Amino acid sequence: MADTKLNSLLDRFARRDRLALARLITLVENRTAEVSTVMERIYAQSGHACIIGITGAPGAGKSTLVNRLIGKYRAQGKLVAVLAIDPSSPFSGGAVLGDRVRMTDHYKDAGVYIRSLSTRGHHGGLSRAAREIVKLLDAFGHDIIILETVGVGQTELSVMDLADTTVVVTVPEGGDGVQVMKAGLNEIADVFVVNKADRDGADRIKAELELSVHLRPAGGWRPPVLMTQASMDVGIDALVAQIERHHAYLNEHRDPARESERRAREFMEVLAGEIEERTARALRDGADGAEAIFADVRHGNLNPYSAARRIIEDRAILSDLLSDVRRRGEQE
Amino acid sequence: MADTKLNSLLDRFARRDRLALARLITLVENRTAEVSTVMERIYAQSGHACIIGITGAPGAGKSTLVNRLIGKYRAQGKLVAVLAIDPSSPFSGGAVLGDRVRMTDHYKDAGVYIRSLSTRGHHGGLSRAAREIVKLLDAFGHDIIILETVGVGQTELSVMDLADTTVVVTVPEGGDGVQVMKAGLNEIADVFVVNKADRDGADRIKAELELSVHLRPAGGWRPPVLMTQASMDVGIDALVAQIERHHAYLNEHRDPARESERRAREFMEVLAGEIEERTARALRDGADGAEAIFADVRHGNLNPYSAARRIIEDRAILSDLLSDVRRRGEQE
Numbered sequence: 001m002a003d004t005k006l007n008s009l010l011d012r013f014a015r016r017d018r019l020a021l022a023r024l025i026t027l028v029e030n031r032t033a034e035v036s037t038v039m040e041r042i043y044a045q046s047g048h049a050c051i052i053g054i055t056g057a058p059g060a061g062k063s064t065l066v067n068r069l070i071g072k073y074r075a076q077g078k079l080v081a082v083l084a085i086d087p088s089s090p091f092s093g094g095a096v097l098g099d100r101v102r103m104t105d106h107y108k109d110a111g112v113y114i115r116s117l118s119t120r121g122h123h124g125g126l127s128r129a130a131r132e133i134v135k136l137l138d139a140f141g142h143d144i145i146i147l148e149t150v151g152v153g154q155t156e157l158s159v160m161d162l163a164d165t166t167v168v169v170t171v172p173e174g175g176d177g178v179q180v181m182k183a184g185l186n187e188i189a190d191v192f193v194v195n196k197a198d199r200d201g202a203d204r205i206k207a208e209l210e211l212s213v214h215l216r217p218a219g220g221w222r223p224p225v226l227m228t229q230a231s232m233d234v235g236i237d238a239l240v241a242q243i244e245r246h247h248a249y250l251n252e253h254r255d256p257a258r259e260s261e262r263r264a265r266e267f268m269e270v271l272a273g274e275i276e277e278r279t280a281r282a283l284r285d286g287a288d289g290a291e292a293i294f295a296d297v298r299h300g301n302l303n304p305y306s307a308a309r310r311i312i313e314d315r316a317i318l319s320d321l322l323s324d325v326r327r328r329g330e331q332e
Numbered sequence: 333m334a335d336t337k338l339n340s341l342l343d344r345f346a347r348r349d350r351l352a353l354a355r356l357i358t359l360v361e362n363r364t365a366e367v368s369t370v371m372e373r374i375y376a377q378s379g380h381a382c383i384i385g386i387t388g389a390p391g392a393g394k395s396t397l398v399n400r401l402i403g404k405y406r407a408q409g410k411l412v413a414v415l416a417i418d419p420s421s422p423f424s425g426g427a428v429l430g431d432r433v434r435m436t437d438h439y440k441d442a443g444v445y446i447r448s449l450s451t452r453g454h455h456g457g458l459s460r461a462a463r464e465i466v467k468l469l470d471a472f473g474h475d476i477i478i479l480e481t482v483g484v485g486q487t488e489l490s491v492m493d494l495a496d497t498t499v500v501v502t503v504p505e506g507g508d509g510v511q512v513m514k515a516g517l518n519e520i521a522d523v524f525v526v527n528k529a530d531r532d533g534a535d536r537i538k539a540e541l542e543l544s545v546h547l548r549p550a551g552g553w554r555p556p557v558l559m560t561q562a563s564m565d566v567g568i569d570a571l572v573a574q575i576e577r578h579h580a581y582l583n584e585h586r587d588p589a590r591e592s593e594r595r596a597r598e599f600m601e602v603l604a605g606e607i608e609e610r611t612a613r614a615l616r617d618g619a620d621g622a623e624a625i626f627a628d629v630r631h632g633n634l635n636p637y638s639a640a641r642r643i644i645e646d647r648a649i650l651s652d653l654l655s656d657v658r659r660r661g662e663q664e
Contacts, residue, residue, distance in 0.1 A: 036637045036641065039635075040635060043635035043636075043637060044635065259632070260630040260631070263629055263636070264615070264626070264630055267626070267629045267636040267639055267640070268608075270637055270640050271611055271639070271640040271643060271644075272604070272607065274640045274641075274644060275607045275640075276600075276607070276608065278644070279604060279607070280600055283600060297596065298592040298595055299592070300592075300595060303372060303375040304595070304599040305371040305372040305602055305606075306375075307599055307602075308602050308606045309606075311603060312610070312654050318654070319647045322644050
């Protein structure tokens, strides 16, 4: 993409043009060379949104809950964005499986921006893309960003790191409490929700979760355990209140050392990701110095570890490999 | 670790000392600076093992199936290794949840090496660690390497890329066929297994899976759909035979272009991983050139994308950051 085109897109983004937002998210999804430029340009505008993570096993009613939350926040006049990272979500691919009927009520509301991020084909880059899309949604001016994932895999868990407040949703069914513990969701929860709380076993699972909260070290935040029936709009106001309470808690307990640590971690991820993507583009598009080494690897004459060492320990080759400028110029 | 100590460990590894294998795997898990040296040294010995992936939803009976497979391959006189990547596996953390009774029958057999890899705390490096541990198990001289994962997350799916033959295990319960499709397991299966095939609905799920196989493009490998009762040793011989048949198919259809592609992909992962880990160590242990930039990021005065660009586009800083030699020397 030519610089003038990118600039015009960023200008439109700054004027809250939703189409420009969509285009920039697509750039992030496609991992084009412009992503880091985009992020540099919008970064200073971000940092105002409240980011809420909603996770739990499939069938826990997360999407219905998200729909209700959207309604509550819209009633407060807030701008809401949803990023659904979940192949079974009605926002993403779930529709083919008959979930179409549950499609959000807020589809036509200009104050709600809904986007799905496919878990396919990202090969480890999913959490990077999610982090950058959240930044875009934040910089665009959304007050509330809801991240919806199925909390089963390591990548999906790492996406929850992006949330200020993580809501773990369970249902009274099939020893779900044990499942939550197995999946490592227990440790990341700031708020527990027992949804479909009219079903048998809701009290038992609530007691289990409260016990697990009790076993946490004293002194920190104690996750409340809430009962909801999202489909009936029962318990959602209490959920909004607890998310608000957690947000206030975070603001009161802001720890400069932890903030600094979080920034350092984000930086390392960005740096590693940037190096990885530049390298991938260079090897795909041709990088003079590394060509011979790469050919040896392809033919099986050089093992990948020795090849990596040769490239990393040769300043000229490494620098050529990571220089995007020439290649980006050629593509325009 | 001093070079002499590492050399002695590698010598013992070459003499098939299982304790040395265990120590080297631990190095990989801990991501120490020696990992790339270890991989360079053992790489040429790898490439002989048949790598079998076993995946499916929790409760499908994967571990029982793995136990049976171990028995069959041991009866053939083969050396077998199992790498279980699954918090709920009896080989890894599942024991605390009452799975201890299902602990492998082959625990004391010197021809069977069992290791678990925790999904916790890897932050995206899980598939890298898994790849390197498989290389170690392979170079050690194992004939069969069984990779067991719960096929739910993107990371777990990417681990299955390491397998020559991927077996997807389902059970006739709760619309599992649909679950398989949702999770993207359908596309990666080389062999389908309907386990607990004595239960109601086994024929239906078999038919569903066969239909999905039928919908694949013609000409390639058609995954067979097998019925097993792992707990009764029913259908396991047929599974072994189909894995063997798939292995033969792969050997017959060896495609130099695809081999080259696979090597290129592995190299890119190794290179990116090596750069990422060297960077992380440098930022942790102190890298002169990058110190000032890193401090600005920590204090929130510089956004991570601009910081990454400054480091990458400065040859001297980058080279210092990626030079492990000085720091490694200091640690010895």
